[in-house]
Amino acid sequence: MIPSNWLKCLILLLALWPSGLIKGAWAQAAEESSRRLGIQISLQFLPHQEKLLKTDLDFLKTISSWNALSQLEKKTMDLLTGDSSELNQWLRQRIQFLLPIGPQLRIQIFENEGPFLYPYEDVFPQEMEDVFTMENSQAGHLMSNSGVAYYLFGKRRNEILSLNFKNHFPKLKSDLLVLSPRIGIIHVHKNTFNYQNKISVSGREPADRLQRLSFLFHEGRHSDGHGANLGFYHTMCPPGHDYTGRIACDTPSNGAYSVSALFLKKSLEVCHACTEGHKETLRLTYLDSKLRVLDKNILSPEEQEQINQYENEMNILGHQLLGAYSRSDEARIVLLKKSLQEITEKINQIKKPINLPKTYWKSEPEVLNYNHEPESD
Numbered sequence: 001m002i003p004s005n006w007l008k009c010l011i012l013l014l015a016l017w018p019s020g021l022i023k024g025a026w027a028q029a030a031e032e033s034s035r036r037l038g039i040q041i042s043l044q045f046l047p048h049q050e051k052l053l054k055t056d057l058d059f060l061k062t063i064s065s066w067n068a069l070s071q072l073e074k075k076t077m078d079l080l081t082g083d084s085s086e087l088n089q090w091l092r093q094r095i096q097f098l099l100p101i102g103p104q105l106r107i108q109i110f111e112n113e114g115p116f117l118y119p120y121e122d123v124f125p126q127e128m129e130d131v132f133t134m135e136n137s138q139a140g141h142l143m144s145n146s147g148v149a150y151y152l153f154g155k156r157r158n159e160i161l162s163l164n165f166k167n168h169f170p171k172l173k174s175d176l177l178v179l180s181p182r183i184g185i186i187h188v189h190k191n192t193f194n195y196q197n198k199i200s201v202s203g204r205e206p207a208d209r210l211q212r213l214s215f216l217f218h219e220g221r222h223s224d225g226h227g228a229n230l231g232f233y234h235t236m237c238p239p240g241h242d243y244t245g246r247i248a249c250d251t252p253s254n255g256a257y258s259v260s261a262l263f264l265k266k267s268l269e270v271c272h273a274c275t276e277g278h279k280e281t282l283r284l285t286y287l288d289s290k291l292r293v294l295d296k297n298i299l300s301p302e303e304q305e306q307i308n309q310y311e312n313e314m315n316i317l318g319h320q321l322l323g324a325y326s327r328s329d330e331a332r333i334v335l336l337k338k339s340l341q342e343i344t345e346k347i348n349q350i351k352k353p354i355n356l357p358k359t360y361w362k363s364e365p366e367v368l369n370y371n372h373e374p375e376s377d
């Protein structure tokens with residue numbers, strides 16, 4: 001039985017923490033069922049939201065095969081070619097359910113527990129407080145991977161969580177047990193559908209779809225990993241970074257931001273239906289993800305301050321140069337150009353990239369080997 005306080009605590013936590021990872025009540029059966037059905041979209045979405053998500057996933061099926069992948073690119077997503085069927089499979093292995101934030105799931109501790117042992121039982125990732133609060137963010141929360149959160153919740157307490165979400169997926173025949181971070185439950189926040197996160201006015205252009213799909217691929221990576229690297233949790237961005245102090249960076253080169261960056265980069269290369277303007281916008285999203293991967297030199301506050309000073313000096317010199325041009329003062333022009341060049345070199349010296357060694361975390365997910373079927377006599 002579940003102590004009522006404990007249950008209240010769990011329900012409260014889940015109400016505040018909108019995410020969840022559930023696996024088929026009968027692990028094997030649910031696995032097969034989900035694979036057959038593909039990614040399931042909750043009935044609780046508004047009709048236009050549901051339609052958009054469905055057509056995004058349809059769009060993924062039509063995506064042109066990516067250009068040849070480098071060895072490092074293959075390593076980033078464990079891919080062979082990056083053709084449409086491989087991308088579909090990649091996503092569907094990691095995401096099974098899309099739900100809106102709002103209608104809560106009914107969660108309880110699975111009661112008929114037999115003996116079970118969580119893999120890497122005493123090893124946990126360093127969960128960051130706001131890892132599920134928001135990923136990108138031009139407009140607040142977009143998506144979050146709840147599955148890994150539920151799995152960890154159960155593992156920390158050595159309990160198995162059971163989830164009933166028939167109000168989202170009426171066709172599910174039974175409750176689902178959370179036996180792996182690959183349960184793949186993604187909550188999609190309403191901001192995902194807001195105008196701030198649309199590239200075109202309609203939000204239905206290829207670039208819009210690629211952007212939303214990149215969020216899904218990002219969340220998909222959070223369904224991976226084991227032991228200390230379970231969930232591919234983000235880390236705090238260091239001083240000098242655009243997101244200093246926020247849990248919005250990745251240490252490994254195959255983390256969620258690397259996955260979304262690679263997805264956008266390779267898809268953009270072959271998106272013939274994307275307009276040039278839309279491509280530019282998507283490139284900014286790509287760069288935003290790319291720069292969150294901490295495998296390059298990060299400027300210290302002092303270095304950034306020094307660069308600011310140099311840039312101010314360059315501004316002043318630039319104005320003086322314009323004046324010299326207007327007076328056709330050749331000697332002055334040569335002098336000013338030389339000074340500008342010297343400052344540019346000083347800035348480049350500070351910015352000189354230091355390529356840190358890349359690290360890759362193993363993506364194999366944890367799976368709790370648990371057979372709930374009653375033993376026959």
Ligand SMILES: [Zn+2]
Nearest residue numbers: 135218234256
């Ligand atoms: Zn993330």
